[in-house]
Amino acid sequence: MSPNFINFAYLVAATLFIWGLKGLTHPRTAVQGNRYGALAMFVAVAATLLDQQILSFEWILLGIVIGGLIGAVLAAKIAMTDMPQLVALFNGFGGGASVLVAGAALLEAGMPTTAAATNTFTVATATSGIIGAVTFSGSIIAFAKLQELMSGNPIMFPGQKTLNVLVALVSVALGAWIVIEPTAVEPYWIMTAAALLLGVLIVIPIGGADMPVIIAFLNAASGLAAAATGFVLSNNILIVAGSLVGASGLILTQIMCKAMNRSLGNVFFGGVGGTVVVGAGNEIYEGKIKSTSAEEVAMLFDVAKRVVIVPGYGMAVAQAQHAVRDMANILESRGIEVEYAIHPVAGRMPGHMNVLLAEAEVPYEKLKEMVHINPTFDQTDVALVIGANDVVNPLARENNSGPISGMPILDVDKARTVVVIKRSLSPGFAGIANPLFAADNTLMYFASAKEAILDLVAALKEG
């Protein structure tokens, strides 16, 4: 098939990719949008298979069958709570594929039958190898942390930053070697090994609650690695699709950083989390904590007109979203207005809470963004905080140098009554006490999220 025809097919695919992403701008059109994306991929793959360079199909077919089966099983089996680690894993596979493709292209370019390698080619190969390898190993570490195969706490050691910079310089220097001496293939693999180490080093100091940032960042990196591979192969569809993903990941990274009032550098090197000051908050909490029970909260609901539910990672861990939905249904059947306040960094990846609540069949128009829900808290009778902590901590409003200072929070303390469902007074990820728990209008309900909500449902049904 002529190259022109293939390139035309790539243009069709690129248009479909863009169209598909555009579909994702609204929940109504999103399913269709995703299908356009899949169709685009099909068109691009089918066109590539017509390329004259491809002499044999057996390996391709085998690879597609194996990869397709693994992907399909993972996609069908994964629990919605575990979505962050699945996305991390997929990011890693994408990055790994880029490394291998660029490596194979370099090997081919070294052969006497092919034209001499240009600088564009070698620079792109080195870039693809470095970004792809960082994405691969970084994603594997992120996966291991989220899957709790290793500790989710930041791993820090003296001289870490210096080591990171050194390893980064070594991989860039080896990349430069490839540019100067394109027939030397060994430096490419050593460079890849250095970049793999760099990926590990970048992700180990990242703590659990910073995961949304790192996953968005790795998402961007997997796209940029694909785009770099596009430069290696002079292939426009790789460049277009890769840069779309790169842009998407970078925007999400920026949104997540802003939602925590931290810079990307601070997330990478700050190592927030895991350091809990023992006894922190004793003087804040002393004698001011009022604990409550299911019956008491049910009575609060009896006189409420508006209830706002604030889900956090604790709800996800306890798998309480279905119970929460049942409770909300009861409240709504009694004429109470129920809405959900979603903080951008609630959960372990951007939009994680929304997916969990959608799984529990909560209609999406009830899920409110922080900027929209915050002005409504002073007309809210009960704010029900389920397993969230730092994102409702009023200390964030104070202008000091605390770990969450300046972070935008949900203003739950403005509600008439705040009920916090939490197992204990232990601090959240930021490792600091939360004065909200000791506030006059706050009642603490000490239980795991699921038990608490189930007891609440029972109390509501009795009452």
Next chain:
Amino acid sequence: MENLVAALTVFVLAVFVGFEIITKIPPTLHTPLMSGSNAISGVTLIGALLSAGAQHTELTTWLGFIAVVFATVNVVGGFMVTNRMLSMFRRK
């Protein structure tokens, strides 16, 4: 050089299109956006197909084959899981 400029043009324009569209995606859909764009980044599959099928040497075929497996996991898994998530978003 001409090729490089042409490729850079495509790259820069695509980044801009990406920024324009993606800033309009509501936070509710950020997780499916990530898994969906993740599937799109599996487009490296195309490069992998060329390496695996061209049969230049045994080594490049192997590298290509592994890359095909990796990228296909990414593509198939990514689109399927996105579809699964998105079909859960409903109106009342």
